[in-house]
Amino acid sequence: MIEILDERKRQVFENGKDSYNIACGKASTAGSVSQRACVFCGSRVVLYPIADALHLVHGPIGCAAYTWDIRGSLSSGSELYRLSFSTDLRENEVIYGGEKKLYASLVELIDQYAPKAAFVYSTCIVGLIGDDVDAVCARVSREKGIPVLPVFSEGFKGTKKDGYRAACEAVFKLVGRDNTTPVSPFSINILGDFNLAGEIWIIKEYYRKMGIEVTSCITGDGRVDEIGRAHKAKLNVVQCSGSMSYLAKMMKETYGIPFIRVSYFGIEDMSSALYDVANFFDNKEIIEKTQKVVLEEVSTLLPQLESFRRDLEGKKAAIYVGGSFKAFSLVKALRHLGIQTVVVGSQTGTQEDYNYLKEITEEGTIICDDTNPLELSKFILEKGADLLIGGVKERPIAYKMGIAFCDHNHERKEALAGFEGMLNFSREVHSSIMSPVWKYSPARIKHAGGAE
Amino acid sequence: MIAEAIKTKSPSRSYTSTRNACKLCAPFGACIVFRGISGCIPLIHGSQGCSTYIRRYGISHFREPIDIASSNFTESTAIFGGRDNLELALSNVTRQYKPEAIGVTSTCLSETIGENVPMYIAQYEKDRSEREKNGGSKEPALFYASTPSYRGTHMDGFHEAIYSVVSKLAGTSVASENVEEPKHLNLISGFVSSEDLRELHKILSSFEMPYTLLPDYSESLDGGSWEEYQKLPKGGTPLESIRRMSSAVGTITLGESIPREHDASAWLESNFGVKAARVPMPIGIENTDAFFSQLTEFTGRPISQKWMDVRGRLIDAYIDGHKYCFGKKAIVYGEEDFVLAICSFLSELGIEPVLVATGAVSDSFKSRILSILKKNRSEPLVMDDADFVTMLEKAKDLSPDFVMGSSKGFYLAKNLEIPLIRCGFPIHDRMGGHRILHLGYRGTLNLFDLVCNTLMQIKQSSSKIGYTYI
Numbered sequence: 024m025i026e027i028l029d030e031r032k033r034q035v036f037e038n039g040k041d042s043y044n045i046a047c048g049k050a051s052t053a054g055s056v057s058q059r060a061c062v063f064c065g066s067r068v069v070l071y072p073i074a075d076a077l078h079l080v081h082g083p084i085g086c087a088a089y090t091w092d093i094r095g096s097l098s099s100g101s102e103l104y105r106l107s108f109s110t111d112l113r114e115n116e117v118i119y120g121g122e123k124k125l126y127a128s129l130v131e132l133i134d135q136y137a138p139k140a141a142f143v144y145s146t147c148i149v150g151l152i153g154d155d156v157d158a159v160c161a162r163v164s165r166e167k168g169i170p171v172l173p174v175f176s177e178g179f180k181g182t183k184k185d186g187y188r189a190a191c192e193a194v195f196k197l198v199g200r201d202n203t204t205p206v207s208p209f210s211i212n213i214l215g216d217f218n219l220a221g222e223i224w225i226i227k228e229y230y231r232k233m234g235i236e237v238t239s240c241i242t243g244d245g246r247v248d249e250i251g252r253a254h255k256a257k258l259n260v261v262q263c264s265g266s267m268s269y270l271a272k273m274m275k276e277t278y279g280i281p282f283i284r285v286s287y288f289g290i291e292d293m294s295s296a297l298y299d300v301a302n303f304f305d306n307k308e309i310i311e312k313t314q315k316v317v318l319e320e321v322s323t324l325l326p327q328l329e330s331f332r333r334d335l336e337g338k339k340a341a342i343y344v345g346g347s348f349k350a351f352s353l354v355k356a357l358r359h360l361g362i363q364t365v366v367v368g369s370q371t372g373t374q375e376d377y378n379y380l381k382e383i384t385e386e387g388t389i390i391c392d393d394t395n396p397l398e399l400s401k402f403i404l405e406k407g408a409d410l411l412i413g414g415v416k417e418r419p420i421a422y423k424m425g426i427a428f429c430d431h432n433h434e435r436k437e438a439l440a441g442f443e444g445m446l447n448f449s450r451e452v453h454s455s456i457m458s459p460v461w462k463y464s465p466a467r468i469k470h471a472g473g474a475e
Numbered sequence: 476m477i478a479e480a481i482k483t484k485s486p487s488r489s490y491t492s493t494r495n496a497c498k499l500c501a502p503f504g505a506c507i508v509f510r511g512i513s514g515c516i517p518l519i520h521g522s523q524g525c526s527t528y529i530r531r532y533g534i535s536h537f538r539e540p541i542d543i544a545s546s547n548f549t550e551s552t553a554i555f556g557g558r559d560n561l562e563l564a565l566s567n568v569t570r571q572y573k574p575e576a577i578g579v580t581s582t583c584l585s586e587t588i589g590e591n592v593p594m595y596i597a598q599y600e601k602d603r604s605e606r607e608k609n610g611g612s613k614e615p616a617l618f619y620a621s622t623p624s625y626r627g628t629h630m631d632g633f634h635e636a637i638y639s640v641v642s643k644l645a646g647t648s649v650a651s652e653n654v655e656e657p658k659h660l661n662l663i664s665g666f667v668s669s670e671d672l673r674e675l676h677k678i679l680s681s682f683e684m685p686y687t688l689l690p691d692y693s694e695s696l697d698g699g700s701w702e703e704y705q706k707l708p709k710g711g712t713p714l715e716s717i718r719r720m721s722s723a724v725g726t727i728t729l730g731e732s733i734p735r736e737h738d739a740s741a742w743l744e745s746n747f748g749v750k751a752a753r754v755p756m757p758i759g760i761e762n763t764d765a766f767f768s769q770l771t772e773f774t775g776r777p778i779s780q781k782w783m784d785v786r787g788r789l790i791d792a793y794i795d796g797h798k799y800c801f802g803k804k805a806i807v808y809g810e811e812d813f814v815l816a817i818c819s820f821l822s823e824l825g826i827e828p829v830l831v832a833t834g835a836v837s838d839s840f841k842s843r844i845l846s847i848l849k850k851n852r853s854e855p856l857v858m859d860d861a862d863f864v865t866m867l868e869k870a871k872d873l874s875p876d877f878v879m880g881s882s883k884g885f886y887l888a889k890n891l892e893i894p895l896i897r898c899g900f901p902i903h904d905r906m907g908g909h910r911i912l913h914l915g916y917r918g919t920l921n922l923f924d925l926v927c928n929t930l931m932q933i934k935q936s937s938s939k940i941g942y943t944y945i
Contacts, residue, residue, distance in 0.1 A: 056543065085503070087493070106495060111493035148584055
């Protein structure tokens, strides 16, 4: 019997049954096996796709080793971002300080790799051993003539969300450096798409067809110079708002650029992401082109989804992802496939997010915040889910319980955004749910009387 | 401590930062060991990220659930100390998982703020024994491995965890006082695959003497599909078996690079007079012979004919494939003991490792590699404290034929445009990394086929004709 820890009881909510406000935004309970990472992780994942920057992790080796090549973010040019650089602090530096090693590492790496900028990520012990990372970065920046930006991402100083904020603060310093390159009056920045499996290229193509110029992508397939002129775009389009709203707000305050929140997953949300941009510019030609893009894409996509839907109608899904915006889109996208969401949760959702999830899910759906493997396995079993959508850490839970799995995390190698992504998503969900292997699964045989 | 610290930068290091590390931090190794003990859950005393990253890294290799709890430091924990968090974590983990044991590890964070975890644990145990006396339920055994991430590599954490478990449990069996025990043997494996552990079980069983294999994640990190959700996957060295390690006829440790202060077999020898023998990892004929001889010495039993038959087939295979192997050049990297054993195996085939590297800092690595590779026609480049970018920079002039090691050598092999023969840990880009067999005569045979077939494939695909008989 799996019990839910007392401290966590209000972080789990059954739609239609419970009436309290779901608890969220808390530090994870000590001893619960949270699926969350740390502040460093938040910063690292957001900044990682800036391809022509140097990313140096200042700390002992683990933080760099575990994040080497971890994301599925692609670059159309520089591959510098894929190298894992660490100051690899040893006992010596823990005693005497790591500033010298940080300085020497930066100089050596900048000389060898000639990056356009450098990010220095502080890990847990950096503050404790008293390193003045700011001063070292400022000095190297002066000497080498490139921005060298400290990212204050000590793991224990909050949650992943605080890491997003630290990353936004660092990247904000790159904005506004280029005032000469001309920018179209119909220009946007894409914030919060990380070009996993080339997704941003799909999205950019839609905007291009609409007659919209993408001034910069922050941070998918990101470039330091491009970010330097982001302040001249007319609109910030924010996906993954959990991570990038801070930047959008800072850019609004400083440069007066308005922002809208979008999601590129699923049919409705993807279409809205295009229409919302077209409506913002309120230009007849753009609106017409947008209608054309959406019509073309949707009319190609829908018939293709039909055959998947025939097989998947009536299946049930559990969703556990990092940000709740993605969860919203997934609930809707699954509906197109005839799949009902019976469990949905996120690592970092807010009260508002969970209230919205209550609205869009059905009675009996479990909504959970910062859940853990034991709870997930319990909910999956209780609700009879056929599919789990999550990341690598959730995968074995699904597989051991004999249910299908779709990786919707940042390691994925399949493009799941855009209309094309909806097709890939459907194919992936279909190929996992319909696989004949489940009929051999002991859990499946016992709990569902076999796969069919 | 300071004198020890000064040594940490090895003279062989030419670059200040580490670029694409060939190592992990110490808590990782400790967590693997703790999952190799029956009913034991690891608990990392530090930030939430440490446990999540380590889980993810391990899951990508083993493709099994690896639950690791965290005491979840916050900013105030870092200022005021983590005792309350640790106690809460211990009690929550006990409540949720009902484990037989909890393996606590430290991190760079908890070590740097000077946490006295052994004292916390001792007090926690004292308090709860009061509770148990008052009718509370039996609580899990607690182990503590000090694993500051800024010292050593994952292998130091691995050995430290074994040491922490043995030094806590061995000799505490209540049964051993009165009952005459049958003779039994200890085997401490290094960081090997789940399949290797199963092979070790087969080998040990053939000597017909009871044994303790520590750690043993042959099942806990490579189990079957489940009927019910298992909070902690079954399998692992039983605690009672570890308690009895103090009365064994001897302890065999695979691997020779364990620092004495982490060496559980040395501890058993000095505290209980259990004879300690260290042998190289049994990869290759000579290393495996040495391992089997040691088993014969401790058990007093001969090697079974079954293994001699496999040995015979292995020699036969070596001879069949010798022409494809002789004079070929290899790059080998990974954990020290693993690399030493692979080099020994390759040299038996006349393959010359030209670049040999480990991520660990080691004074003796080079001399030991050179003594294994004394037959090399040219002296190999041996690097400790190495990383993958440095390896690539050095390898370009060495014209190697293949790369042998974990999947982290992918870019190295890709850049050199030569094959990567995947073995060791981790294998993140293929299925079954944990099912690769490396050890014993059968493991060597498996590696031999991998190596020889790779070389044959190169020959086949580089030929214009593309022979179908080779």
